[in-house]
Amino acid sequence: MSEQAIFDRLFGAGGHDIASTGLFLHGSAQVGDKRVTVIGTRDHAAIDGPLALRIAAAILQAVRADADTAPRPILFIADTQGQALSRHDELLGLNGYFAHVARCVDLARRHGHRLLTVINGEAVSGGFLAFGMLADRICALPDAQVRVMDLRAMARVTRISLERLEELAGVSPVFAPGAENYWRMGGIHEIWSTDDNWPDRLAAALASATDTDGRAAIGLERGGRLLAAPTAQLVADA
Amino acid sequence: MEQFTLTLPSSPLPQDIVRAAICGVVSSGNLEVLVEPGATRDACEIVVNTSAHGFRDIWEAVLKDFAARHDVGGLRLSINDAGATPAVVSLRLDQAFETCAA
Amino acid sequence: MNGRRISYFEASARMRLSGLVDADSFSEFCPPELRQTSPHLAQLGAPQAFDDGVVVGRAKLAGHAVLVAAQEGRFIGGSVGEVHGAKIRGLLDKALVKRPAAVLLLADSGGVRLHEANAGLIAISEIMRAVLRVQAAGIPVFALVGGSCGAFGGMGIVTRLCAEVVMSEQGRLGLSGPEVIETVRGVEEFDSRDRALVWRVTGGKLRRTLGEATRLVDDLIPAFRAAAADLIARYQAHPLAPASLVALLDEQARLAARSERFAGARDGREIWQAAGFADASRVPELSVAEFNLHLGETS
Numbered sequence: 001m002s003e004q005a006i007f008d009r010l011f012g013a014g015g016h017d018i019a020s021t022g023l024f025l026h027g028s029a030q031v032g033d034k035r036v037t038v039i040g041t042r043d044h045a046a047i048d049g050p051l052a053l054r055i056a057a058a059i060l061q062a063v064r065a066d067a068d069t070a071p072r073p074i075l076f077i078a079d080t081q082g083q084a085l086s087r088h089d090e091l092l093g094l095n096g097y098f099a100h101v102a103r104c105v106d107l108a109r110r111h112g113h114r115l116l117t118v119i120n121g122e123a124v125s126g127g128f129l130a131f132g133m134l135a136d137r138i139c140a141l142p143d144a145q146v147r148v149m150d151l152r153a154m155a156r157v158t159r160i161s162l163e164r165l166e167e168l169a170g171v172s173p174v175f176a177p178g179a180e181n182y183w184r185m186g187g188i189h190e191i192w193s194t195d196d197n198w199p200d201r202l203a204a205a206l207a208s209a210t211d212t213d214g215r216a217a218i219g220l221e222r223g224g225r226l227l228a229a230p231t232a233q234l235v236a237d238a
Numbered sequence: 239m240e241q242f243t244l245t246l247p248s249s250p251l252p253q254d255i256v257r258a259a260i261c262g263v264v265s266s267g268n269l270e271v272l273v274e275p276g277a278t279r280d281a282c283e284i285v286v287n288t289s290a291h292g293f294r295d296i297w298e299a300v301l302k303d304f305a306a307r308h309d310v311g312g313l314r315l316s317i318n319d320a321g322a323t324p325a326v327v328s329l330r331l332d333q334a335f336e337t338c339a340a
Numbered sequence: 341m342n343g344r345r346i347s348y349f350e351a352s353a354r355m356r357l358s359g360l361v362d363a364d365s366f367s368e369f370c371p372p373e374l375r376q377t378s379p380h381l382a383q384l385g386a387p388q389a390f391d392d393g394v395v396v397g398r399a400k401l402a403g404h405a406v407l408v409a410a411q412e413g414r415f416i417g418g419s420v421g422e423v424h425g426a427k428i429r430g431l432l433d434k435a436l437v438k439r440p441a442a443v444l445l446l447a448d449s450g451g452v453r454l455h456e457a458n459a460g461l462i463a464i465s466e467i468m469r470a471v472l473r474v475q476a477a478g479i480p481v482f483a484l485v486g487g488s489c490g491a492f493g494g495m496g497i498v499t500r501l502c503a504e505v506v507m508s509e510q511g512r513l514g515l516s517g518p519e520v521i522e523t524v525r526g527v528e529e530f531d532s533r534d535r536a537l538v539w540r541v542t543g544g545k546l547r548r549t550l551g552e553a554t555r556l557v558d559d560l561i562p563a564f565r566a567a568a569a570d571l572i573a574r575y576q577a578h579p580l581a582p583a584s585l586v587a588l589l590d591e592q593a594r595l596a597a598r599s600e601r602f603a604g605a606r607d608g609r610e611i612w613q614a615a616g617f618a619d620a621s622r623v624p625e626l627s628v629a630e631f632n633l634h635l636g637e638t639s
Contacts, residue, residue: 049595049599050599053592053595053596053599056588056592057592060585060588060589060592063585064585067585083515083516085516085520085521085524085525086521086525086529086530087521087529087530087541087606088604088605088606089515090514090515090516090518090521090530090541090542091541091546091602091605091606091607091608091611092550092598092599092602092605093500093513093514093547093550093552094514094515094516095492095496095497095499095500095513095514095515096500096550096552096595097595098497098500098515099497099498099499099500099501100500100588100591100592100595102468102472102497102501103472103501103583103588103591104588104592106469106472106476106583107583107584107585107588110476110582111585125452125461125493126493126494126497126515126516128461129461129464129465129468129494129497130497133461133462133465134465134468134469147457147458148452148454148457148458148460148461149454149457153523154454154457156523157454158384158454158455160384160385164384168383168384172380172383173458174380174422174456174457174458174459175380175454175455175456175457175458175459176458181458182458182462185458185459185462186462187458187461187462187465213466213469213470215462215465215466216426216429216466219462225422225459225462226379227376227379227422227423227426228422228423228425228426228429228459228462228463228466229426231370231376231422231423231426231427231430232426232427232429232430232433233430234369234370234374234376234430235369235370235396235426235427235430235431235433235434236430236431236433236434236437238369238370238397238434239382239385239387258371258372258373260354260372260390260391263352263353263389263412263414263415264387264388264389264414264415265414265415268414270372270389270390272372272373272390274373287387287388288387289385289386289387316390318387318388318389318390319387320387
């Protein structure tokens with residue numbers, strides 16, 4: 001599906017005004033009876049310093065725009081292969097640029113903007129951590145790829161054979177790539193199917209978004225992450 | 239991973255240990271030893287969890303030597319090992335003993 | 341304090357903690373004897389640790405109540421798995437209730453633990469949100485970076501979320517490690533075996549010059565302690581205010597200026613030259629005192 005076709009399906013034809021420039025998306029769209037700000041990355045973007053700053057600037061602009069009015073929700077569209085890998089980006093402190101984006105997301109949340117993420121394409125590692133993963137509610141479109149690292153690279157780093165990793169990937173949601181695995185662990189709230197009415201699902205997701213981080217509890221409930229919630233509780237209660 | 243438990247006769251530790259203690263870090267060629275009060279006064283219970291397979295005989299020799307050299311009755315030692323040599327295991331066990339004897 | 345010169349870099353997480361906080365003040369939460377270990381390592385044939393590579397608890401520092409977390413870099417690279425991450429997150433949740441003078445995060449980590457990659461990534465995201473929440477409540481989190489793994493991957497992001505970042509020159513801070521960049525982009529892009537280059541791109545002096553680290557200290561546990569104690573005193577006098585729109589617009593401008601000014605830079609020497617060091621190639625040889633004196637004179 002083309003990008004425009006996906007926007008049409010998400011917001012209805014004519015229900016969106018989103019500019020795509022390079023690897024960056026910015027605009028607004030209609031979700032139910034609400035107008036939302038849309039900020040995102042496209043074309044499996046590798047997120048570098050300048051792109052991180054464009055995302056951050058768009059979030060700050062959204063917060064500033066609603067300083068004297070009811071804060072409009074922000075919808076992140078995430079399509080990222082991860083962080084840009086270069087010596088230049090590391091030298092300037094790409095982690096610091098990502099932290100800045102995260103602070104901007106947090107500012108928007110504290111100012112009362114509800115935050116939604118739709119994963120379209122890929123959500124990988126640092127690029128996902130930077131903004132999409134920090135939303136109140138995270139939805140994956142059908143065929144969305146979500147991972148830290150593919151199994152081949154993982155085999156190289158951990159020195160565990162690819163055959164063994166592939167064999168275990170079938171039974172363990174804990175390390176194998178896949179949106180379904182993240183859903184079971186509470187890292188993704190919803191996975192949509194092609195047959196779903198996406199505008200309805202978007203409106204419902206927005207209505208159910210809250211500003212508390214319930215992912216560990218969801219992971220426990222879905223049986224994919226049994227120790228995170230009780231361990232955090234053990235420490236918090238000590 | 240290979241796991242086994244040994245219960246080795248040893249003279250009782252002169253004084254009861256107050257709290258659990260941990261020695262060492264699990265890293266390549268190294269191990270950690272957790273020291274806790276055990277169930278019986280005149281034996282030392284040792285639980286070994288190791289990533290190196292097929293060295294149980296050597297473990298038994300090193301651990302028996304340790305239980306003979308020190309009065310460690312009444313202790314329970316739990317070991318997480320990432321392929322340490324017998325010399326490193328002995329050293330870490332001695333450190334664990336000193337920690338709870340101090 | 342004892343006068344022993346204990347290297348922070350060489351010390352274990354537990355040694356760092358015991359030298360950092362007031363004597364006998366540390367009390368551990370979820371200690372090793374609870375055996376809250378990773379359930380995911382055994383299936384991949386990797387040994388577990390009773391504390392899953394992170395020590396968390398409460399302590400006093402110069403008499404002030406603090407909560408502390410210390411990652412053990414020697415256990416699977418200080419990596420964040422399900423339990424490891426949940427211990428840090430639980431500590432931050434506790435901070436909201438107990439309101440300590442500060443939370444100290446002794447980071448020593450390459451980031452997500454690949455053996456449990458999905459759980460680790462989600463855990464880091466949870467830690468990020470928890471750090472932001474704690475600081476929005478006015479409780480500062482200080483990151484201390486001086487271990488052999490530095491702070492990379494998601495822990496590099498977490499570190500930069502903290503109100504203060506104390507580093508030694510030996511400490512390293514970044515997102516993708518040099519080995520990863522070399523593997524993907526080739527040795528011409530980043531030669532991970534060129535240790536001097538690695539430190540010029542990721543090390544404490546470079547990070548301090550850019551303002552990514554807020555203090556540079558000697559590689560000694562007492563030096564980290566002194567910096568943390570001083571920072572606590574400063575935040576007691578001037579409590580942390582939640583990040584405002586104005587503050588983040590300033591940061592936006594600062595980072596944009598950095599990207600523009602150093603658009604083609606690939607080596608710390610270029611940053612040091614711009615910062616007014618007379619001989620940028622000699623910066624790695626300067627003592628911490630000389631280096632700090634220079635920054636103080638020019639900034």
